[in-house]
Every structure is written in C-alpha cells, then in structure tokens.
Amino acid sequence: MTQQSSQSKPESADHNGELIAARMRALLVRAPLAAGFVQGTRFEVVSEHFNHLFGHGDDTDLSGQDCRAVHVSDTAHAGMLERQAAAFGAGRPLDEEVEYVRRDGSRFWGRLQATPVHWDAPSGEALWIVEDVTAARQLRLQPTWTAKHDPLTELANRREFERRLSEHVGSRRHEPVSMLWVDVDRFKEVIQSMGPEVADHFLYGLGQMLVTKVRASDLVARMEKDCFAVLLPDCDQHYASIVAEKLRSSIAAYRLRWGLHRTRVKACVGVVQIHPSLETIEAVIGASTLACAEAKAAGGDSVRVFVSSGGYEQLAG
Known part of the structure; x- marks a missing residue:
C-alpha cells in the first residue's frame, strides 16, 4: 500500500505539469x-x-x-x-x-x-x-493633440476642460450640466514613499480608470498634479452626486500594482450643477473645489455638493 502511494505522487505531479503546460499553450494560441x-x-x-x-x-x-x-x-x-x-x-x-x-x-x-x-x-x-x-x-505628436491633452495621463488638460466648460456657462439651453472636482487624498505620501516614477504610473492608471466610470459624452481632465475634473453634460445635481459616489468608491477600490510596489489611495469629490448665479468658469470651478475642500475637512474619502442657492458656504452631501 505504501509503495503504490509513493509511486502515484510523481505520476500526479507529472500530470499536473503537463496540464499547466497545455493550458499555457492554449492561452498563447488563443x-x-x-x-x-x-x-x-x-x-x-x-x-x-x-x-x-x-x-x-x-x-x-x-x-x-x-x-x-x-x-x-x-x-x-x-x-x-x-x-x-x-x-x-x-x-x-x-x-x-x-x-x-x-x-x-x-x-x-x-x-x-x-x-x-x-x-x-x-x-x-x-x-x-x-x-x-x-x-x-502619431496622434500625440500632432500640435492639436498636445495643446489639448495632459502628456502624463493622456486626458484633457485644464485649458481644454475650461474651453469645454465655457460652452455651458451662461448658456440658455435648458439641459442640466454638472461638474465634479476629484482630489486624491494624501498623494504626497505616495510620492515620498515610492518615488515620482511610480506616482506617475499611478496617476496614469487612475485617470484611465476614471474614464471607464463615466459616459462617452463626459469629459475627464487632469487639472493639477493630483486633481481631476469631470464635465457631465445633460446631468443634474442628483445624478452627478451618484456619479461622484461611484468615482469615490472606485478610487478607494483601485490598487496600483507596479512591480514590487503596492499602494492605494482615497479621494474627495466636489459636485456642482451649473446655475445662472455661477456666471463664469472660474465661479463654477471655484464652487466645485470649495465643495471638495469641505469633504477633505470632514475627514476625506467623501463627497460634498455645492448648493448654489446658499452661496459658497452652504454645502450638503
């Protein structure tokens, strides 16, 4: 009995090895x-x-x-x-x-x-x-592309975002338009612990992930080092808050695996719907960043909504 058991082990190991090799060949072919x-x-x-x-x-x-x-x-x-x-x-x-x-x-x-x-x-x-x-x-080397995109994340840059936002500020069209400001919490710690190269790869991956969480008609841009913005046409405050929460939770679940490096972060999101009282692009962006700052002041990893009727001080969410 003992002898049969000892003989079966190498046969089983050989079979497992052949199975793994067959799987690898099938994977490489298909x-x-x-x-x-x-x-x-x-x-x-x-x-x-x-x-x-x-x-x-x-x-x-x-x-x-x-x-x-x-x-x-x-x-x-x-x-x-x-x-x-x-x-x-x-x-x-x-x-x-x-x-x-x-x-x-x-x-x-x-x-x-x-x-x-x-x-x-x-x-x-x-x-x-x-x-x-x-x-x-070839596309990235074209002057028109470089003028509109952030070279690190390949997202829209601030200039292009503000241009697209300006098309909605002061517009008399009736469809609602909202904006999100996304600020990564304590990103400096990532840079200090892992170095700027790993941090750059993290920002690229994070930006590409954000694009997958919004509609094709939405615009995701990198505004500052660790801050992103999302323009949401035909989207009111209620649904913008839902999108913001989706982005917040997606960022919290995102993991950077870069060689031996592993890290995760959280983020705050400020939400604002464009209203007549917000007469300039600076006012709209200011409202979203103020809401985001309130989220950070509340401890981070949260969403806050700017309420236009109450001015910059009144926040909800």
Missing part, C-alpha cells in the same frame, strides 16, 4: 495578446498574436530566436536590455515605447511592458507584452 517569455536575450516561447505582430506566421516563429531580431539596431537592443535590467533591479517593471522592426523590414512603435516571471530572480525569465501604439503615438 488569447488576443502579444505576449512572449524571454530568457536572457532569447525568446523562449511567444503567443500567436506576438508572432503576427512582428510579421511571423505558420511558417516562421520567433520562439527560440534572439530578441535582437525585433529591434532596429544592436544599439537599440542593448539599450533596452540595460533599461530592463535597471528597472527590474529597482523592483519595477519596464514600461516604455520602443521602435520595432517586422520580419519584412517595416517598422512600428510598440509599448513594451516587461516584468520578471519571479521577482526574487529579476535576472531570470521575463514576460514581455507588446502593444502596437504607432497610431496613438
């Missing part, structure tokens, strides 16, 4: 993700989508090839490896845009997100995920 595992300077195994991204197909495969094959030069390849080693050594992934070359010689810009398979062995095998960002990069 998942619409350009992912590859890299050991040193060589691709160990890559996904089908990864092959297609670089111009390979059924007759050719990047698996087993040198990573130099996808870089435009020896210098570019060596530089990327140096930056990857430095990032992994600092306990963070490598996240950057790289110019790549396809099998046919054509070039494209890809966003490389590289991370060690095991953080306790940062010089070991790494996972690469590559996304084609050529079109997005």
